[in-house]
Amino acid sequence: MDYLENAEEVAFRARVRAWLEQNAPRDWRETVESEADMGLLIRGWQSRLHEGGFVGLSWPVEFGGHGLSATYEAILNDELGRADTPRISFHNYLGRAVFTYGTEAQKERFLPPMLSGDMQWCQGFSEPGAGSDLASLRTFAERRGDKYVVNGQKMWTSGAQHADWCILLVRTDREVAKHKGITCLLTSAKAPGITIRPIHIADGTPETCEMFFDDVEIPVEQRIGDEGAGWRIAMTVLSYERGPGDIGMVATYQAALTRLERMAAERGVLHEPEVRKAIAKAYVRGEVLRLNVVEQLSKRVAGAVPGPDGSISRLLLTQAVQSIHQLELELAGADALTGRNDAFGEYLRSRPISIFGGTSEIQKNILATQVLGLPR
Amino acid sequence: MRAIPSPEQVMLRDTAQRLAATMAVITPGDIKGFDRNAGWRSLVETGLTAMRLRDDGAPLATGYEAGLAVEAVGGQLLPVPLLGHLLAQELIALSGAQSDDGIYALAMTRGLDQVAAPGQADAVVFDGVGAEFVVWLGEDGSVHRSRLTAGPESGADLCRPFLSADVYAATEVLGAPLSPDDRIRWTAFALSMMCAEMIGVMRTGLTQAVEYAKTRVQYDQPIGSFQAVQHMCADILVRTEAAASAAQYAAWAVDVLPPSESLLAARTAKAFCAGAGRDVGETLMQVYGGIGQTWEHVAHLRARRLIVDAKLFGDEADQLLHIADLRMGAA
Numbered sequence: 148m149d150y151l152e153n154a155e156e157v158a159f160r161a162r163v164r165a166w167l168e169q170n171a172p173r174d175w176r177e178t179v180e181s182e183a184d185m186g187l188l189i190r191g192w193q194s195r196l197h198e199g200g201f202v203g204l205s206w207p208v209e210f211g212g213h214g215l216s217a218t219y220e221a222i223l224n225d226e227l228g229r230a231d232t233p234r235i236s237f238h239n240y241l242g243r244a245v246f247t248y249g250t251e252a253q254k255e256r257f258l259p260p261m262l263s264g265d266m267q268w269c270q271g272f273s274e275p276g277a278g279s280d281l282a283s284l285r286t287f288a289e290r291r292g293d294k295y296v297v298n299g300q301k302m303w304t305s306g307a308q309h310a311d312w313c314i315l316l317v318r319t320d321r322e323v324a325k326h327k328g329i330t331c332l333l334t335s336a337k338a339p340g341i342t343i344r345p346i347h348i349a350d351g352t353p354e355t356c357e358m359f360f361d362d363v364e365i366p367v368e369q370r371i372g373d374e375g376a377g378w379r380i381a382m383t384v385l386s387y388e389r390g391p392g393d394i395g396m397v398a399t400y401q402a403a404l405t406r407l408e409r410m411a412a413e414r415g416v417l418h419e420p421e422v423r424k425a426i427a428k429a430y431v432r433g434e435v436l437r438l439n440v441v442e443q444l445s446k447r448v449a450g451a452v453p454g455p456d457g458s459i460s461r462l463l464l465t466q467a468v469q470s471i472h473q474l475e476l477e478l479a480g481a482d483a484l485t486g487r488n489d490a491f492g493e494y495l496r497s498r499p500i501s502i503f504g505g506t507s508e509i510q511k512n513i514l515a516t517q518v519l520g521l522p523r
Numbered sequence: 524m525r526a527i528p529s530p531e532q533v534m535l536r537d538t539a540q541r542l543a544a545t546m547a548v549i550t551p552g553d554i555k556g557f558d559r560n561a562g563w564r565s566l567v568e569t570g571l572t573a574m575r576l577r578d579d580g581a582p583l584a585t586g587y588e589a590g591l592a593v594e595a596v597g598g599q600l601l602p603v604p605l606l607g608h609l610l611a612q613e614l615i616a617l618s619g620a621q622s623d624d625g626i627y628a629l630a631m632t633r634g635l636d637q638v639a640a641p642g643q644a645d646a647v648v649f650d651g652v653g654a655e656f657v658v659w660l661g662e663d664g665s666v667h668r669s670r671l672t673a674g675p676e677s678g679a680d681l682c683r684p685f686l687s688a689d690v691y692a693a694t695e696v697l698g699a700p701l702s703p704d705d706r707i708r709w710t711a712f713a714l715s716m717m718c719a720e721m722i723g724v725m726r727t728g729l730t731q732a733v734e735y736a737k738t739r740v741q742y743d744q745p746i747g748s749f750q751a752v753q754h755m756c757a758d759i760l761v762r763t764e765a766a767a768s769a770a771q772y773a774a775w776a777v778d779v780l781p782p783s784e785s786l787l788a789a790r791t792a793k794a795f796c797a798g799a800g801r802d803v804g805e806t807l808m809q810v811y812g813g814i815g816q817t818w819e820h821v822a823h824l825r826a827r828r829l830i831v832d833a834k835l836f837g838d839e840a841d842q843l844l845h846i847a848d849l850r851m852g853a854a
Contacts, residue, residue: 148532148587148775149525156524218524397609408851418854423847424840430850431769431794431843439524439767445526501738508750514760515753519733 152443154223163226166199171230182345182353185208185233186309192233193264202235203242203262210246213263216448221441227308228398240387241268241314248294248372248380257312257333269310269336271358275290278302279509281316282325284376286360288317288332294413295319295332295370297363298334301504302416307343307356313386315365316377329428333369340364349497385504386453389446394404396464397437403471404429410490411478423479425474432467438464465501465510472497526772528591535588539595542569547599549821551681554602556839559653562603563626566596569725575609575712577616586712590770598723600682600824604628606720607650610686610713611658614638617705618666618698623761626763628654628671630688636837639688641653641667646688652676657688664700669693680831707782715777718770718796719833725763725803728825732756734808739812746812751761762799769795787849794842800829 152160174190179185196202204219206212213219220239227235242261246254260266277284286299307313313336318348320328336343340363345353345464372380408417408426416422439460447453472494476483501507515521528536544776546562548554566572571592582589589609596605604626606752611627628640628651638660639646646659659667676684680697701709733756736747738827752823769792776785804826808815815822837845 148528148771149586150775151779152524177585177636201736205642210795225743308540415850420844420854422578423854424843427794427843428798430846431791431798434788434791435765435769435795439765441524442526442768442771445524448525456764459761459764463765508754511754512750513759515747515750519729519753519756519760521733521736521753522745 152218152223157219158220160222162228163201163223164230166201167226167230170195170199171232175233177233182308188233189235189309190264190267193235196235197263202264203239206242206246206262206453210242210258217444218448219320221444224395225398228395228402231402234395235420240384241270243370243387244384245333246315246381248331248376248381251372252368253333253460266312266329267306267310269304269307269356270384271307271315272306273303274300275302279506281381282496283328284318285314286315286317287321288319289367290319290367290374293367295365295367297334297360297365301360301362302346304343304358305354305355305503307336307358308345308353312336313358314371316381319374323375326378327375330374330380331371331377331380332365333371334363334365338363339367348496348499350492352496354496354499375521386457394482396468397440400436400464400467400471401431403468404433407471407475407478409503410475414478414480422478425477429467429471431475432463432470436460436463436467439456455513458505458513458518461504462507462510462514465507467498471499525578525761528587532588532591534690535584536591536595538569539571539592540598542566543599543601544597546601548682548824549679550600550819551824552819554682557602559603562601566603566605571605572608575613575616576622577754582616582778586715587771590715590774593716593719594723594726597720597721597828598727600821600828602652602682603771604650604652604683606716607654609716610650613709613712614658614660614666614669614701614846615697617701617709620666620698622853625656626654627656627658628686629666630657630659631685631835635834636841637779641643641669646847647678648686648688650683652684653684657751659694661700664702664706666697666701669695673849678831680827682828683831692737704782707786708777708807710836711773711782711785711789712777714786714793715774717832717835718766718789718792719774721796721800721829722763722767722770723834724825724828725759725799725807728761728803728807728822729756729763729820732759737808750809755810759803759806762803766796767790769774783849787846790800790837790842790845790849794839794846797833797837797839797842800833804829 175188177187203212204215205217206221208214229485242258245257272281274284275285286297286301288295288297313334315332317330317332318328319330335423340361342359344357346357347356348354411417411422411426443457443460474489476494479488482488483490516523539731542565565658574589574592575582593606607628608626612622615622629649630646632639632643633645640661641659654671656668657671661667670813674687676686678685736752737745739746773792774786776788808822808826811822814820
């Protein structure tokens with residue numbers, strides 16, 4: 148049992164921090180005014196990180212990664228969160244689908260631009276009729292010679308507005324059991340027949356997208372894995388999406404806590420026992436989340452693949468983030484409601500966390516049946 | 524960084540858990556008939572009672588390893604005074620005094636928030652049943668002991684009743700007074716061990732409740748197939764494993780981090796464990812339905828232990844105020 152970083156890890160953290168001081172985008176929250184700006188910022192930032200040698204740290208060297216343990220991804224994510232940089236693209240968990248299940252040609256074609264940020268990706272899984280019950284998806288791909296012709300609709304395709312490519316789950320066989328008729332395809336997001344429309348979430352921002360597929364042609368060589376193997380691939384991707392260590396949420400949470408403490412000080416309530424307890428509780432939630440993620444990460448470094456117990460840290464993350472924004476809303480008082488600060492917007496933007504990537508109820512179902520072994 | 528147990532630590536955990544399971548308390552009737560001498564002897568033989576004795580200044584086992592033993596013994600509600608003994612031994616070790624083969628308990632203030640000073644009015648003895656000596660802590664950091672004679676038992680935790688401390692007035696001083704840093708180290712150790720025990724109670728409780736939910740049939744189905752029951756169990760799992768992550772870090776920190784950092788880690792873990800304890804105890808009882816409300820059932824024994832442990836050395840609110848002081852300065 149050891150929570151201390153070794154000499155190499157300490158040195159790596161120092162190197163990342165020094166590099167970020169020179170290279171991290173500054174004041175981007177103030178300067179980014181449109182979705183197009185945001186798209187350019189994300190692309191440029193990933194390309195800079197890639198040039199710095201910080202992208203694909205835990206990917207195997209043969210796929211353009213650095214072959215380091217997941218600990219280094221965690222250190223990087225921690226430092227990115229501290230430096231309050233823009234989010235990096237979804238390459239980490241989407242790339243896993245390509246290098247785990249793809250052909251040599253696919254790896255050569257897709258992995259390098261995925262890492263460099265030249266090819267931005269989105270994930271076309273959910274549909275209007277397939278949310279929690281993802282396997283009931285109906286977007287259909289009909290095989291015609293050396294291509295598939297795809298018709299249907301995808302929802303919650305976050306980042307589609309900035310994406311060049313999309314990893315897509317489609318039904319290729321309606322006759323077999325629903326999990327067995329699903330196939331994984333890669334498609335250009337700009338292919339003829341694809342329409343992308345923004346979905347505005349409750350705070351009014353175009354946070355995510357829907358995609359319409361109207362006779363979209365996808366060459367067979369852009370299929371990942373066998374026909375009918377899509378479900379397993381999707382589960383791999385989702386298990387990595389669920390590890391908050393992978394997406395640097397812990398440091399982001401800590402930054403939110405610092406902002407909350409500053410706000411309480413500015414409003415002159417830092418001496419009130421109820422406020423002190425509430426802020427301390429937010430700190431405790433963050434620490435518990437961090438330590439749980441560290442443990443998950445240590446298991447992964449020791450060779451375990453992400454399992455269903457990842458739903459524990461996902462639920463802890465959800466509770467922590469939603470609670471801290473509820474607290475921020477309370478501390479901001481009427482000012483949040485009359486528009487003198489953005490606490491209300493922050494609060495609304497924290498609500499979808501208990502939905503995306505699997506609702507909190509689905510996470511609990513996973514824990515009950517797959518970890519505790521309760522009957523279905 | 525490897526926040527996972529070593530193979531030796533896994534072996535220690537398994538050994539402690541196997542041993543504890545052979546003596547598990549599963550109904551209040553088990554407590555009276557429990558062979559305390561044999562129970563204690565088996566802990567001594569396994570080395571669990573000596574874990575925090577010093578060899579050349581270093582503890583024989585780490586805080587994390589002591590936590591594994593406390594978790595195992597507490598998880599089966601064994602009526603043997605291991606926890607109180609380890610906490611008292613740690614005070615004696617930090618005082619620099621030689622230890623002996625005595626079985627030690629702790630004198631606590633009436634509010635259960637700290638170790639009582641010698642002669643303090645209204646003190647109670649924690650984990651005194653089966654112990655021979657009571658340890659006190661003077662305001663100057665001096666460690667005292669008095670001989671314990673059997674007194675009346677009382678309190679919410681049936682497996683570990685409190686004893687009246689009024690009669691243990693005559694004390695002798697052990698070693699040298701603890702430095703302020705050593706007092707902080709001890710508090711961090713005590714809080715971590717309370718958390719370790721709560722984790723044991725919650726984990727064992729959940730395992731047993733899940734087994735029950737798989738076998739208890741209503742409406743021709745196991746109740747564990749109903750989502751309402753599943754979500755109760757999943758909630759307990761999340762809170763227990765989250766608490767365990769914090770508790771294991773705190774126990775590790777005792778021997779490694781500077782005193783102020785290990786105290787913050789310990790208060791963080793205790794705040795979370797104390798906040799979860801009663802809820803988890805209640806929910807475990809709820810999973811069992813009516814049978815979980817009965818005297819003969821183990822469920823209330825666990826809830827009792829969780830509620831008392833949550834209070835010892837400060838409940839959630841106490842810890843949160845301390846954490847606020849540590850992070851933001853005093854109000």
